[in-house]
Amino acid sequence: xxxxxxxxxxxRAERRLLAGGMWFTQKDIKxxxxxxxxxxxxxxxxxxxxxxxxxxxxxxxxxxxVFDVNVDGDLExxxxxxxxxxxxxxxxxxxxxxxxxxxxxxxxxxxxxxxxDVYEDFFVCLFHSEAAATxxxxxxxxxxxxxxxxxxxxxxxSRVVKRSPGFHSPITLAVDGIQYTVDFAEGHKxxxxxxxxxxxxxxTSIAEGKSVLDCFSYNGAFALHAVAxxxxxxxxxxxxxxxxxxxxxxxxxxxxxxxxxxxGNVFDVLNHLNNEKAKFDIVIMDPxxxxxxxxxxxxxxxxxxxxxxxxxxxxxxxxxxxSFSCSYHVTLEDLVKSLPPSSKRWIVYRxxxxxxxxxxxxxxPATHYLKGLLAGIES
Ligand code: SAH
Numbered sequence: 001x002x003x004x005x006x007x008x009x010x011x012r013a014e015r016r017l018l019a020g021g022m023w024f025t026q027k028d029i030k031x032x033x034x035x036x037x038x039x040x041x042x043x044x045x046x047x048x049x050x051x052x053x054x055x056x057x058x059x060x061x062x063x064x065x066v067f068d069v070n071v072d073g074d075l076e077x078x079x080x081x082x083x084x085x086x087x088x089x090x091x092x093x094x095x096x097x098x099x100x101x102x103x104x105x106x107x108x109x110x111x112x113x114x115x116x117d118v119y120e121d122f123f124v125c126l127f128h129s130e131a132a133a134t135x136x137x138x139x140x141x142x143x144x145x146x147x148x149x150x151x152x153x154x155x156x157x158s159r160v161v162k163r164s165p166g167f168h169s170p171i172t173l174a175v176d177g178i179q180y181t182v183d184f185a186e187g188h189k190x191x192x193x194x195x196x197x198x199x200x201x202x203x204t205s206i207a208e209g210k211s212v213l214d215c216f217s218y219n220g221a222f223a224l225h226a227v228a229x230x231x232x233x234x235x236x237x238x239x240x241x242x243x244x245x246x247x248x249x250x251x252x253x254x255x256x257x258x259x260x261x262x263x264g265n266v267f268d269v270l271n272h273l274n275n276e277k278a279k280f281d282i283v284i285m286d287p288x289x290x291x292x293x294x295x296x297x298x299x300x301x302x303x304x305x306x307x308x309x310x311x312x313x314x315x316x317x318x319x320x321x322x323s324f325s326c327s328y329h330v331t332l333e334d335l336v337k338s339l340p341p342s343s344k345r346w347i348v349y350r351x352x353x354x355x356x357x358x359x360x361x362x363x364x365p366a367t368h369y370l371k372g373l374l375a376g377i378e379s
Contacts, residue, residue, distance in 0.1 A: 002134075003075075005034025006042040007056055007064055014045035017052070017066060020363030022107055024054075024064040032056075038130040040067065040075075055113050055131040061293075065112040065129070076138050082111045083142045093356045100175045101357045102194050103143075107367045108359035114139070117190045119173055122151040124184045124191055127161070136162055153184050160185050172253065176201060178224045179253040181246055193218060195370050196286065199322065199352045202374075203282070204229035206320075210281035213237070213273075213314060215266045215307070220247035220259065222284045222322075227256045235260045235280070237269045270310040283311040284322040289369075291327040300330050304338040312340055315377065324352065324372035332371040339375060348375045 009017065013028035034041050034056055043052040043066065053067040053075075071078050086109040087096070095101045104116040106128065113132025116125045116139070123143055127133040136154050140162075143149050153169065154162040163185075170183040176197065184191040200221055203212075207229035214223040217236035226234050236247050236259060244263045251259040262269050266287070285307050290300035304323070311321050323335055332351055339346045352372035354360060360367035 002040065003042055003053065004036050004039035004056075005032075006044050007032050007034065007054060009043065009045040009048070011046060014047050017043070017045075017048065017069075020361070022066040022112060022361065022364050023062045023366070024066075025061075026063060029064060032058075040131050040134065055129050057129055057131060060129070065107070067112060068110070079135050079138045080142050082109065083139065083146065085109070086111065087146060089359070090357055095357045098176075098197075098357075100173070100192075100194065103357070105358050105360075107361050107364050110361075115190060116143070117192065117194055118143075118147065118149065119175070119182075119192075121149055122171075122173075123147075123149050125152065125154045126190045127154070127156045130156065133161060155185070155190070158186070175221075176225070178221070178228060179250065180219055180221070180224075181249050181253065182219070183246075188218065193221065195326075195354055195358050196221065196324070197355050199324070199372055200225040202352075203284070203322070207231040207282065211279075211316075212282045212284070213280040214284045214286075215270070216285065216287045217247055217261075218243060218286075220250050220261070222286065223247070223259050224250060224254060224256065226282065227251075227259060228254070231282075233258045233260070235262060237262045237264060237266050239263070239265055267306065267310070270307075270314065274310065274313045278314060279316045280314055280319065281316050282320045282322070283314055285311060286322075286324045286326075286372075289327040290325070291329040294329055297327075297329045297334075300327060301334050301338050304330065304335060305340060308338055309340040312342060312377070318376065320349075320374060320376050322372060322374050324370065326370050328366045328369045332373060335371065335373050336375075342377055344377045344379045346375050347378050348373050350374045 008031040010030045037058040039056045041056040043054040051071045052069050053071050055065045086104045090096050100119040103118045113129035151164045151167050169185040170181045182191050204225045207226040210231050212226040212231045212234040214236045217238040220236050223234035223236045244261045247261045291297045354370045
């Protein structure tokens with residue numbers, strides 16, 4: 001961990017930083033005094049105090065992220081403190097009782113570029129920035145001593161950069177009472193979507209006797225939760241053949257025989273199910289981020305309109321639609337607006353967002369990425 005140079009901000013960007021802003025683009029930057037493309041840098045400006053550090057990533061969509069505003073030289077101490085604060089926050093909120101939880105949620109825990117998920121005695125750390133990856137050793141030491149975690153894997157995107165000697169993947173583990181095979185080395189993001197925990201628990205609580213369609217299933221977590229709650233059947237639709245096999249494996253691990261897995265594109269499969277006049281009591285739409293940037297918002301909302309239209313045709317009378325967006329640019333309002341016109345009335349019963357172990361910062365709106373609704377048609 002070394003400070004490799006400095007980046008100077010324009011006065012307007014300085015003011016934003018002093019008001020809590022953490023992300024800065026090229027237009028905010030007045031001068032760059034660092035030769036490396038990726039580095040930990042000092043952030044300077046006319047009115048900025050000493051001790052402001054940033055993660056510099058020249059080619060990144062957000063080239064400068066504030067790492068800390070008060071570093072007095074002891075960088076390792078700063079990293080340790082960030083981890084301890086994240087743990088204290090979760091203990092205060094009762095999250096550590098869950099067994100598996102997100103311990104560090106990047107900006108939401110004032111630790112940009114770093115995400116850490118904990119599962120019993122194991123952790124997986126995902127770096128979103130090459131500069132943040134230089135913290136691997138200190139993160140490993142701190143987590144081992146604070147939480148007595150024995151195994152770990154560090155990833156930068158889809159590449160494993162470091163793993164504990166005894167680490168093997170995929171592994172079998174339980175999250176909220178459901179058994180899963182999880183591939184922490186190859187799976188999406190950190191390997192498991194812990195951010196849908198509350199929605200899944202809620203689904204378990206209302207699934208008794210229901211038929212469920214779980215679209216964009218990944219490892220089948222929604223379908224598995226529904227069956228655990230007494231659903232009479234569940235159908236998963238997933239475009240990755242490998243993930244389809246994983247869902248079957250997960251169903252087997254839990255002894256659930258009435259989960260059907262359909263390998264295919266949700267848009268095609270739902271058309272096909274409609275032609276067959278299939279009906280469900282609960283339809284879940286949890287697609288990948290359709291709008292990674294602002295420019296893709298319009299097509300993303302159109303895709304939701306198509307999905308909701310298909311769902312409407314597949315729902316029984318009194319049926320329920322869960323629909324989620326994990327793109328910051330597609331808001332809860334957009335989801336509501338993309339419920340298709342119907343002779344009856346859509347009623348939105350409740351909404352969902354990130355759980356308390358995925359906190360977001362008010363000054364960086366893009367960190368509030370997950371939202372969802374539960375709606376039904378009523379006359
Ligand atoms: N619902 C999951 C997470 C979904 S992630 C959970 O609770 O953990 C989105 C998933 O959709 C991925 O597994 C991806 O492979 C799948 N996917 C993406 N596009 C798809 C499409 N057009 N049809 C079917 N599956 C798709």
